[in-house]
Structure formats: C-alpha cells, structure tokens
Amino acid sequence: MLLTSPFQPEPPYTHGQVPRTAVLLCNLGTPDAPTPQAVRRYLAEFLSDPRVVEIPRLLWLLILHGIILRTRPAKSAAKYASVWTKEGSPLKVWTEKQAKLLQGWLGQRNHQVKVRWAMRYGSTSIASQLDAMKAEGVTRVLIVPAYPQYSATTTASLCDAVYTWATKTRAIPEFRFINRYHDDAGYIAALASSIQRYWKVNGKPDKLLMSFHGVPERTLQLGDMYHCECHKTARLLAEALNLGKDQYQVSFQSRLGRAKWLEPYTEPTLIAMGKAGVKRVDVVCPGFSSDCLETLEEINMEGREAFKQAGGKEFHYIPCLNDDPEWITALCNLTQKHLQGWPTLEVPDAAVLQTSRKAAVKMGAKQ
Ligand SMILES: C=CC1=C(C)c2cc3[nH]c(cc4nc(cc5[nH]c(cc1n2)c(C)c5CCC(=O)O)C(CCC(=O)O)=C4C)c(C)c3C=C
Ligand SMILES: [Fe+2]
Numbered sequence: 001m002l003l004t005s006p007f008q009p010e011p012p013y014t015h016g017q018v019p020r021t022a023v024l025l026c027n028l029g030t031p032d033a034p035t036p037q038a039v040r041r042y043l044a045e046f047l048s049d050p051r052v053v054e055i056p057r058l059l060w061l062l063i064l065h066g067i068i069l070r071t072r073p074a075k076s077a078a079k080y081a082s083v084w085t086k087e088g089s090p091l092k093v094w095t096e097k098q099a100k101l102l103q104g105w106l107g108q109r110n111h112q113v114k115v116r117w118a119m120r121y122g123s124t125s126i127a128s129q130l131d132a133m134k135a136e137g138v139t140r141v142l143i144v145p146a147y148p149q150y151s152a153t154t155t156a157s158l159c160d161a162v163y164t165w166a167t168k169t170r171a172i173p174e175f176r177f178i179n180r181y182h183d184d185a186g187y188i189a190a191l192a193s194s195i196q197r198y199w200k201v202n203g204k205p206d207k208l209l210m211s212f213h214g215v216p217e218r219t220l221q222l223g224d225m226y227h228c229e230c231h232k233t234a235r236l237l238a239e240a241l242n243l244g245k246d247q248y249q250v251s252f253q254s255r256l257g258r259a260k261w262l263e264p265y266t267e268p269t270l271i272a273m274g275k276a277g278v279k280r281v282d283v284v285c286p287g288f289s290s291d292c293l294e295t296l297e298e299i300n301m302e303g304r305e306a307f308k309q310a311g312g313k314e315f316h317y318i319p320c321l322n323d324d325p326e327w328i329t330a331l332c333n334l335t336q337k338h339l340q341g342w343p344t345l346e347v348p349d350a351a352v353l354q355t356s357r358k359a360a361v362k363m364g365a366k367q
C-alpha cells in the first residue's frame with residue numbers, strides 16, 4: 001500500500017519486529033588518507049567549526065585559509081603517514097572496532113539495539129549515520145561521545161551536528177546525549193587495570209604523566225568545565241593506582257596557535273622532567289579512548305624524543321583503552337544506564353498503525 005499523505009507511516013513500521021533504539025558512538029574524525037589533499041579537506045572542515053576556534057570569524061577565516069591550510073596539511077600528512085595502518089587511520093579503526101564490540105556486548109544482554117559509529121568531521125558523518133538509522137526504522141538514538149571529559153569544542157560540537165541534521169528532518173527520533181563520563185567508576189577502573197597490567201610486565205616508572213588534549217585557557221574562563229573534569233579523572237585514577245602526589249603529574253598537549261592554552265603543556269613538562277633527572281617516565285592519555293595521531297605520533301614519537309634529548313633515560317607510552325574488554329564492558333554499562341526507560345526490544349503496534357493509515361486515507365491519501 002502506498003500512502004502519500006503527511007501521515008504516511010515510515011516503511012519499517014509496516015514490517016515485523018525491528019530494532020528501533022540505536023546507539024551512535026561519535027568520535028572526532030580523521031582524514032581519509034595520509035595525503036596533503038585529504039588532510040587539507042579534513043582540517044578545513046574541522047577548523048571552520050566555530051566551536052573549535054572561538055576568535056572573530058573573519059579574522060580566523062583569513063588566518064585559516066591564508067596561512068594554516070597552506071602550510072599545515074603537508075606537515076600533518078607526513079605525521080599521519082607515520083601512524084597509518086593497513087586498515088586506515090588508527091582513530092577510525094579503533095572507533096569502528098569499539099562500536100562492533102559494543103554491539104556484541106549489548107546483544108549478549110538481550111538488547112535489540114543497533115550500534116553505529118560516526119565522525120564529527122570527515123567521512124562516516126553523523127548526518128549519514130542518522131539517515132541510515134532512520135531508514136532502518138530507528139526512533140530513538142543515544143549519542144555516546146568518545147570523549148570522557150565534556151568540552152564545548154568537542155562534545156557540544158557533536159550535539160550541533162545532531163541538531164543541524166534534525167533541522168532538515170521531518171520525523172525526528174527521540175535523542176539522548178551522554179555529556180560526560182570523566183568520573184565513571186567503570187572507565188576509571190578500566191584505565192587503572194590497563195596501567196597496572198602494563199606495569200606488571202614492564203615495571204613501574206619514576207613518574208606517571210597523564211596527558212590530556214589541551215584547549216585554549218579562555219574556554220575555562222568562559223565556563224567550560226573541561227579542565228576540572230580532566231583533573232578529577234586524574235585524581236580518581238591516581239587514587240585507584242595508589243599513587244602519591246609526587247608520583248604523577250597532569251599536562252595538556254596538542255596546542256595550536258599562539259594563544260595561551262591550559263597549562264602545563266606536555267612537551268615542556270617532559271623536557272623539564274628529563275632535565276630534573278627523572279630517569280623513567282610513563283605517559284598515559286586518559287582523555288583519548290582510541291589511539292590516534294595525537295597519542296601515537298605527538299606523544300609516543302615527539303614526546304619520547306623530547307624527553308630523551310633532555311636527559312631522560314626510559315620513556316614508556318601506555319596505549320589508550322582501544323578494544324580493552326574491561327573498557328568495552330564499562331562502555332556497555334554506561335550505555336545501558338542511559339538507555340533506561342527506553343524499551344530496547346519492541347514490537348510495532350499494529351493497531352496504532354492501522355488507525356493512522358485509516359486517518360491518512362480519510363484525509364485523501366492514495367492507497
Ligand atoms: C583549535 C584547535 C583545536 C582544539 C580546541 C582541539 C580540541 C580537542 N581535540 C580533541 C581530540 C583530538 N584532536 C585531534 C587532532 C587535532 N586537533 C586539532 C586542533 C584542536 N583540537 C588539530 C588541528 C588536529 C589534527 C591533527 C593536526 O593537524 O595536528 C585528534 C586526532 C585525530 C586523528 O585523526 O587521529 C583527536 C582525537 C579533544 C579531546 C579536544 C578537546 C578537549
Ligand atoms: Fe584536537
């Protein structure tokens with residue numbers, strides 16, 4: 001039966017049992033290839049987002065197009081090439097794997113929930129995944145950011161992408177957003193276990209450096225709680241590891257531009273440690289749930305080099321949680337908690353469907 005009225009039920013409603021609740025695991029995004037052209041495309045979209053760079057628009061667009069997009073893509077592409085895998089960019093590979101595992105974990109608990117993954121910038125966009133979900137008859141979507149700490153530059157920007165898609169959509173699904181899980185017990189325990197496992201094999205360092213992605217300091221003055229959430233994660237992690245205040249440090253990496261960002265910066269911290277006679281430092285990046293350019297290249301390559309050149313002897317990089325089973329379990333528990341009240345196994349109501357069809361026909365819809 002073909003209906004053309006505004007009350008037209010969407011196709012999946014006319015079929016049998018369909019999963020109608022979905023989870024969308026969202027990460028930042030990454031270039032399609034480690035080439036200057038692909039990196040330029042990615043950076044142009046990323047750095048044009050007013051959530052990411054909050055300086056007067058015209059001035060920024062001049063700097064972005066006049067300087068940054070002329071110089072950075074080639075340099076960044078070479079860095080991406082140094083971490084690229086056969087399957088593609090590590091950020092994409094891990095995010096895809098996490099979504100697959102989360103689907104399996106939730107399935108084991110008898111949830112008829114479809115799990116998809118998306119990137120805020122670049123391919124496998126949030127809009128394309130929401131379109132695909134709608135085509136599958138999904139009516140409720142839980143947005144799960146890959147960022148444990150809330151920042152307007154990342155988390156809020158994901159929300160913007162969802163809302164923008166919604167402005168162009170007639171029948172909008174119900175949405176829920178997880179904003180933060182920086183102090184989630186499962187996330188902290190997974191981090192602590194992965195570090196303890198690493199130390200069991202490799203011994204312990206003189207210092208553990210917990211390096212988080214930086215943001216401009218101004219965002220803190222404007223009310224972004226990111227800085228505080230990173231420090232809370234670090235404190236809880238140190239407590240779980242039984243570390244004294246002199247055994248760990250927090251720093252912020254990946255600064256871009258000349259403005260002051262959250263301090264202390266990671267690289268100068270590593271240099272200061274090397275100069276101060278710290279023999280072994282282990283670096284962990286608790287704010288990144290997947291290894292990516294910022295951890296594999298900036299920390300494990302550039303950071304290592306900086307520490308050693310400053311006189312440090314041993315540098316260890318402790319990988320991100322990636323596909324760690326304890327982490328996937330924590331993600332599953334977190335997801336389940338936020339799905340509460342949403343039936344995740346549902347049979348479409350045939351009576352309601354019949355009534356809406358009759359109403360549509362009455363109003364002139366063709367059969
Ligand atoms: C003004 C610039 C940037 C802000 C603010 C920012 C915040 C921010 N970013 C992440 C997570 C990631 N960033 C990644 C790469 C990356 N970040 C910036 C700039 C800002 N980030 C740039 C220009 C790049 C691209 C790489 C480069 O050219 O240096 C990545 C890795 C992407 C990958 O492909 O591997 C992640 C992840 C967070 C969590 C955050 C704020 C809290
Ligand atoms: Fe970034």
Ligand SMILES: [Fe+2]
Binds near residue numbers: 254293294298
């Ligand atoms: Fe970087």
